[in-house]
Amino acid sequence: xxxxxxxxxxxxxxxxxxxxxxxxxxxxxxxxxxxxxxxxxxxxxxxxxxxxxxxxxxxxxxxxxxxxxxxxxxxxxxxxxxxxxxxxxxxxxxxxxxxxxxxxxxxxxxxxxxxxxxxxxxxxxxxxxxxxxxxxxxxxxxxxxxxxxxxxxxxxxxxxxxxxxxxxxxxxxxxxxxxxxxxxxxxxxxxxxxxxxxxxxxxxxxxxxxxxxxxxxxxxxxxxxxxx
Amino acid sequence: xxxxxxxxxxxxxxxxxxxxxxxxxxxxxxxxxxxxxxxxxxxxxxxxxxxxxxxxxxxxxxxxxxxxxxxxxxxxxxxxxxxxxxxxxxxxxxxxxxxxxxxxxxxxxxxxxxxxxxxxxxxxxxxxxxxxxxxxxxxxxxxxxxxxxxxxxxxxxxxxxxxxxxxxxxxxxxxxxxxxxxxxxxxxxxxxxxxxxxxxxxxxxxxxxxxxxxxxxxxxxxxxxxxx
Numbered sequence: 319x320x321x322x323x324x325x326x327x328x329x330x331x332x333x334x335x336x337x338x339x340x341x342x343x344x345x346x347x348x349x350x351x352x353x354x355x356x357x358x359x360x361x362x363x364x365x366x367x368x369x370x371x372x373x374x375x376x377x378x379x380x381x382x383x384x385x386x387x388x389x390x391x392x393x394x395x396x397x398x399x400x401x402x403x404x405x406x407x408x409x410x411x412x413x414x415x416x417x418x419x420x421x422x423x424x425x426x427x428x429x430x431x432x433x434x435x436x437x438x439x440x441x442x443x444x445x446x447x448x449x450x451x452x453x454x455x456x457x458x459x460x461x462x463x464x465x466x467x468x469x470x471x472x473x474x475x476x477x478x479x480x481x482x483x484x485x486x487x488x489x490x491x492x493x494x495x496x497x498x499x500x501x502x503x504x505x506x507x508x509x510x511x512x513x514x515x516x517x518x519x520x521x522x523x524x525x526x527x528x529x530x531x532x533x534x535x536x537x538x539x540x541x542x543x544x545x546x
Numbered sequence: 547x548x549x550x551x552x553x554x555x556x557x558x559x560x561x562x563x564x565x566x567x568x569x570x571x572x573x574x575x576x577x578x579x580x581x582x583x584x585x586x587x588x589x590x591x592x593x594x595x596x597x598x599x600x601x602x603x604x605x606x607x608x609x610x611x612x613x614x615x616x617x618x619x620x621x622x623x624x625x626x627x628x629x630x631x632x633x634x635x636x637x638x639x640x641x642x643x644x645x646x647x648x649x650x651x652x653x654x655x656x657x658x659x660x661x662x663x664x665x666x667x668x669x670x671x672x673x674x675x676x677x678x679x680x681x682x683x684x685x686x687x688x689x690x691x692x693x694x695x696x697x698x699x700x701x702x703x704x705x706x707x708x709x710x711x712x713x714x715x716x717x718x719x720x721x722x723x724x725x726x727x728x729x730x731x732x733x734x735x736x737x738x739x740x741x742x743x744x745x746x747x748x749x750x751x752x753x754x755x756x757x758x759x760x761x762x763x764x765x766x767x768x769x770x771x772x773x774x
Binding site: 377378379380381382383385386387388412416417418419420421422423426427429430431433434453454456458459462463465466467468469470471472474475 | 606645655662691
């Protein structure tokens with residue numbers, strides 16, 4: 319089986335993406351970045367998801383983005399709560415939970431990992447349909463990144479062409495959840511909350527609200543334990 | 547003064563680049579990545595250089611690339627020694643000291659730092675003339691990266707256009723050394739050796755040999771203390 323690298327955060331989307339990579343015949347090598355995120359539970363969730371979905375390998379790499387800050391997830395900036403969800407329209411506003419250049423950094427590290435296992439396929443769980451407003455979740459960015467990684471790596475210099483797979487890019491959250499459920503993803507292992515208290519999701523941050531709304535619209539029971 | 551981010555390794559090239567950024571009217575914010583490199587002395591050198599050249603700020607960010615390996619600088623792979631230097635021609639071979647996707651990763655982190663200080667200018671000390679064979683030192687890569695960072699960041703989504711400055715890209719090592727000397731760079735603070743023993747450079751790795759050859763051809767005394 320061809321090896322690939324899957325960026326695995328421990329959330330719903332990346333768990334589904336890992337299942338898709340396996341379905342598509344790849345041998346998935348999962349990569350989790352411990353970037354000092356506020357929601358540390360993600361790291362445990364990523365380990366559990368990698369094990370449950372049969373990843374060929376799973377590495378967690380530390381990168382101290384708190385030394386830069388600039389985000390509600392990596393600095394002492396409040397996580398927005400109780401905001402309205404404007405459906406599938408992407409708003410112009412970029413939320414405070416935007417982490418500067420996060421997917422650019424994560425994909426770059428994924429490319430480095432890929433080079434060491436002779437992989438050219440990188441998977442990540444971004445989607446541009448649901449409400450996020452993150453510029454680094456757009457397919458336009460993924461295309462531009464593929465060009466940069468081809469010209470800036472040994473694998474590319476030797477004629478390899480990287481493929482950036484974002485199988486969820488055009489799916490809405492209920493479709494993602496149905497897809498993952500059909501592939502056997504156990505969503506009780508995943509976590510989405512930006513500001514959890516112990517094992518409980520806050521239920522009020524954007525990520526909790528998008529998740530809960532997605533399960534409701536998919537007509538699939540939400541296994542998440544919310545604080546309210 | 548406009549802020550910029552300068553990737554500062556502690557070596558000769560990045561010190562010169564920092565001096566060029568200052569000469570060009572920027573307020574340089576230096577960024578050093580502690581990626582688990584074999585040559586830890588670089589980190590101290592970077593601090594000394596940032597101080598001596600008056601950087602507005604200097605941050606060192608830890609990223610554990612040893613968790614990936616794949617390079618003589620981040621894994622237990624021998625550093626090549628006593629190789630012939632084929633002059634200014636770039637060979638097809640990529641050396642064992644190639645760190646997978648290093649400049650892609652470093653520039654991505656520099657872009658993140660830039661976003662937090664409202665900078666759009668990134669400086670790095672790559673050059674494609676001298677013998678290195680690293681694909682991520684080519685201008686083709688830098689152009690492709692600029693496209694990726696514009697489309698994958700908040701700053702880019704708001705209309706900002708990043709500029710990737712590689713002022714040494716077309717200079718040979720003697721020209722770089724003469725340029726830095728004219729700008730007051732104290733090269734005794736910098737370190738280039740891939741495999742130092744204490745304070746002594748090995749004098750035999752590619753980096754030592756290119757450095758020593760550069761000082762000789764620039765007709766400037768080499769302040770480096772070599773083991774032989």
